[in-house]
Every structure is written in structure tokens, then in C-alpha cells.
Amino acid sequence: xxxxxxNGHILDLGCGTGLFGNRVLEQGGSLAGIDISNxxxxxxxxxxxxxxxxxxxxxxxxxxxxxxxxxxxxxAFSYFRNPDTVLREVKRVLKxxxxxxxxxxxxxxxxRAVPAYYKFGEMVGVKKIGVGDxxxxxxxxxxxxxxxxxxxxxxxxxxxxxxxxxxxxxxxxNLFRKLEPFVEDHLPHFAYNICIKGTKK
Ligand SMILES: C[S@@+](CC[C@H](N)C(=O)[O-])C[C@H]1O[C@@H](n2cnc3c(N)ncnc32)[C@H](O)[C@@H]1O
Numbered sequence: 584x585x586x587x588x589x590n591g592h593i594l595d596l597g598c599g600t601g602l603f604g605n606r607v608l609e610q611g612g613s614l615a616g617i618d619i620s621n622x623x624x625x626x627x628x629x630x631x632x633x634x635x636x637x638x639x640x641x642x643x644x645x646x647x648x649x650x651x652x653x654x655x656x657x658x659a660f661s662y663f664r665n666p667d668t669v670l671r672e673v674k675r676v677l678k679x680x681x682x683x684x685x686x687x688x689x690x691x692x693x694x695r696a697v698p699a700y701y702k703f704g705e706m707v708g709v710k711k712i713g714v715g716d717x718x719x720x721x722x723x724x725x726x727x728x729x730x731x732x733x734x735x736x737x738x739x740x741x742x743x744x745x746x747x748x749x750x751x752x753x754x755x756x757n758l759f760r761k762l763e764p765f766v767e768d769h770l771p772h773f774a775y776n777i778c779i780k781g782t783k784k
Contacts, residue, residue: 584606584610586653586682586684586780587607587610587612587652587653587655587682587684588612588652588653588681588682589610589611589612590610590611590612590613591612591613591651591652591653591681592612592613592615592650592651592652593607593612593613593614593615593651593652593653593654593655594615594616594617594644594646594650594651594653594654594655594676595607595614595615595616595617595654595655595656595657596617596641596654596655596656596659596660596663596669596673597617597618597619597641597656597657597658597659597660597662597663598616598617598618598623598624598627598634598636598659599618599620599623599626599627599659600623600626600627600630601616601626601627601628601630601631601634601636602630602657602749602750603655603657603749604616604627604630604631604634605630605631606749607655608631608633608634612652613633613635614631614633614634614635615634615635615636615637615646615651616631616634616635616636616637617636617637617638617639617641617644617645618636618638618639619638619639619640619641621638624636624637624638641656641659641663641669641672642663642664642665642668642669642672643672644672644673644675644676646676647676648675648676649676649677649678649679650676650678651676651677651678651681652678652681653677653681653682653683653684654673654676654677654681654682654683654684655683655684655685656683656684656685656686656687657685657686658686658687658688658748658776659687660685660687660722661687661688661719661720661721661722662718662719662720663720664718664720666720666730667730667733667734670683670730670731670733670734670736671734673734674734674735674736674783677783678783679783679784680782680783681782681783682780682781682782682783683731683736683780683781683782683783684778684779684780685727685777685778685779685780686744686776686777686778687721687722687727687776687777687779688719688721688775688776688777689721689722689723689724689743689775689776689777690721690722690723690726691721691772691773691775693773693775694721694775697719697721722777723777724741724742724743724777724779727741727777727779728741728779731779731781734781735783735784736781736782736783737781737782737783737784738780738781738782739779739780739781739782740779740780740781741777741778741779741780742767742777742778742779743767743771743774743775743776743777743778744763744767744774744776744777744778745759745760745763745767745774745776747759747760747763
């Protein structure tokens with residue numbers, strides 16, 4: 584949130600059920616969201632009636648050039664098959680000076696186990712959310728920075744960050760928020776998200 588302009592027009596990629604978009608609206612911004620899942624968008628529309636949600640693939644953004652003050656993507660970038668295409672599209676729809684801010688799962692102890700978990704799910708025939716074909720991409724800080732640089736973003740800042748998703752219940756969320764600074768400083772492998780921001784020239 585701290586990277587986003589106040590009262591800006593914000594696009595959230597892979598907006599899901601509008602959890603993050605709701606925060607944007609609470610802080611006075613206006614919100615557009617795109618997601619490839621109609622079911623997710625239905626929930627987003629219920630949570631954020633003021634939001635402008637579109638069904639689509641983030642690799643072909645259905646918006647005109649220089650439409651948004653900022654673009655965000657929370658825990659969705661790991662599903663995007665062609666990240667360089669997404670970055671190019673984001674740059675096109677951002678206004679000059681606008682930031683692209685991502686929070687995504689990083690390469691670490693936790694995500695290294697995910698492919699094995701998926702495979703196990705397939706072996707035992709469990710087809711629930713999170714168990715199926717493995718098709719996610721995890722990055723380390725340096726890889727994300729290179730993607731942003733190659734796409735021409737400037738003023739890039741990248742760090743390992745929280746594991747407290749805003750969907751957690753209050754007491755757990757607050758506890759995690761208290762633990763995070765210690766984990767980020769002393770146990771970086773357990774701070775399994777990466778937050779990166781880059782600005783369009
Ligand atoms: C783990 S959910 C995160 C949702 C939301 N950002 C949040 O933090 O609660 C990932 C979302 O990305 C969406 N998604 C995955 N690939 C996509 C694509 N290529 N284009 C648009 N949305 C996509 C999924 O449908 C899903 O809603």
C-alpha cells in the first residue's frame with residue numbers, strides 16, 4: 584500500500600475475490616480488477632460493488648495506454664506463464680511515473696516443497712484446490728529485478744516480505760505481523776513472499 588499514490592486509479596492483476604482491491608477502495612482510490620476466473624470475479628463484485636472488474640488474461644490487458652496511476656498484483660504473479668509479456672502490458676497501461684507493485688511467493692524452503700505436494704496429490708487422486716497440475720513459477724529477488732529491468736522499469740525496490748495474508752483471522756494476522764520483522768531480518772528463508780516495485784519512466 585505504501586507504494587500506491589493516494590486516491591489513484593489502480594488496476595489489480597489476478598484480483599481474485601477483491602481482498603486487496605477492497606483495501607484500495609477503503610483508502611479512497613478507484614479500482615479496476617482483472618482475473619481469468621469468473622467465480623473469483625463474482626465474489627469480487629459482491630465484496631467491492633464500486634470496483635470495475637473484467638474477465639480476462641493479464642497477458643492481453645483490455646485497457647488503453649496510460650490509463651492507471653498504479654498497477655498491483657498480490658499472490659498471482661507465480662501463475663502468469665509469460666511474465667515478460669505481462670510486464671510489457673503493465674507498462675503500456677500505466678501512466679508515466681506510475682508504479683507496478685507485486686507481492687509474490689519467492690523461491691525458498693516452503694515453495695521448494697510445493698511441486699512434491701502437488702505430485703503427491705495427483706498420486707493419491709486428491710483433486711482439491713491447490714492439488715492438481717503443477718504450473719507455478721517462483722522467483723528469487725535477483726530474477727524479479729532482472730525481469731523489471733528488462734521491461735524498462737526504473738527505481739526498482741525489492742525485498743523479502745510478510746507471510747501474513749490479509750485473509751487470515753484477526754488474532755493470527757496480528758501475531759504474524761508482530762513476528763514478521765524478526766523473521767525478515769533473521770530467518771529470511773521463512774519470509775516466503777517477495778515484494779517488488781518498479782516505476783514507469
Ligand atoms: C492465489 S489467487 C490471489 C487472488 C488475490 N490477488 C488475493 O491476494 O487474494 C491468484 C489469482 O490469479 C488469477 N490468475 C491466474 N492466472 C491469471 C491470468 N493469466 N490472468 C488473470 N488472472 C489470473 C487466478 O484466477 C486467481 O484468482
